[in-house]
Amino acid sequence: MAELHFYTGTMDSGKSTLALQTNHNHAARGRVGRIFTSHDRAGQATISSRLGLFHDAEEVVDEFDFWQFVVTTLTQGGRIDYLICDEAQFYTALQIEQLAKIVDELQLDVFCFGILTDFRTRLFPGAARLVELADRMQVLQVEALCWCGKRATHNARTEDGVMVTEGDQVVVGDVEQTGQPPAEVAYEVLCRQHHRRKLTAARAKAVSMAPEPLPFG
Template sequence: MAKLYFKYGTMDASKSADLLMTVHKYEQQGKNVLCMRPNIDTRTKEGFIESRALDYKHSCYCFNDDEDLYDIVYKEQKEVKLDCLLIDEAQFMTKAQVENLVLVVDTLKIPVICYGLKNSYIKGELFEGTKALLYFADSIQEVKSVCHFCNKKATMNLLIQNDKPVRESKTGNAVVIGDTKQSSSYYISTCREHYFNTPDLI
């Protein structure tokens, strides 16, 4: 029976590596997968899912927030039998798009595995896509990682800008693209205690 899966974790929990391993397992068996992700950083439709942890990448379809994911998958599976649909950065989907995926699972009987963040950096609030996935997913699993400052489990994404923690947004926009420690703006994964009481970084 097809199910809607949600695998969530913090920024550096190797979620994309987990996704790519899953793709690899399907493809090794000669099965077909479709990878998709919300288009947040480019305007192109063709993109890649890559992982810092693995030397492997896979092409993906990048969708905008006004696109109907059911329509896209419906057309695709008319051309080729789809064994699994995988979504990266699932937190950036709209609620309507999560509902599209429910339809993919329930009517097209294609399993859908979504990978994403649970909390945004803004006071730890839930993303729209995450909220909808928590409502509707058949299976919810945590991809675990460890706090930057201690050995407790990391559950929060803390934005660092110019060496200072940022927990509020002037624009209310949770999409701030940051890489891990390669620019003046990046994220670290922390436990709840160190999210609110962050030790000095330098």
């Protein structure tokens, strides 16, 4: 029986890598799949992994209709055995419902990959609907780490190196790289404690070098 799968974790936990590996495993057995993504760090119509892997994909915009796409492809003689849906947190709730319909009515496996919450610790609409509808939900076992060494559970956004908790929900950026200057908009994974304190790696380093004690407010 076909199923709707949802693999989730924080940024930097290997979701896109797993998406590409899942596609490879199924394609190696002769199955034909279609790959989708939205707002990937590498640009439109591309799924990319921080390990350096890339693959062409269909870009999912708000007006995209999964059901219409699949039905049209099948009725025109195309073959689809499964769907790989990366960055699924950016999909609309309606699009997630379309994916569930594809599983139920067309018996195609759908594999979704995405984060649960935004930089404000609020659920993305697409992720929330996946939690409600998925047949299987799995938290990735590759744990991203906060700068303090604890398991990272929250995604933080920084602007010019300063953590922010207000702004548009979707702004494309990437996880900051050690030793490189901060991007205008970047992301960092933190444990809950340091996300609540807005204590990023850069700020922790700065305050540790200052005479004042760490702020615990």
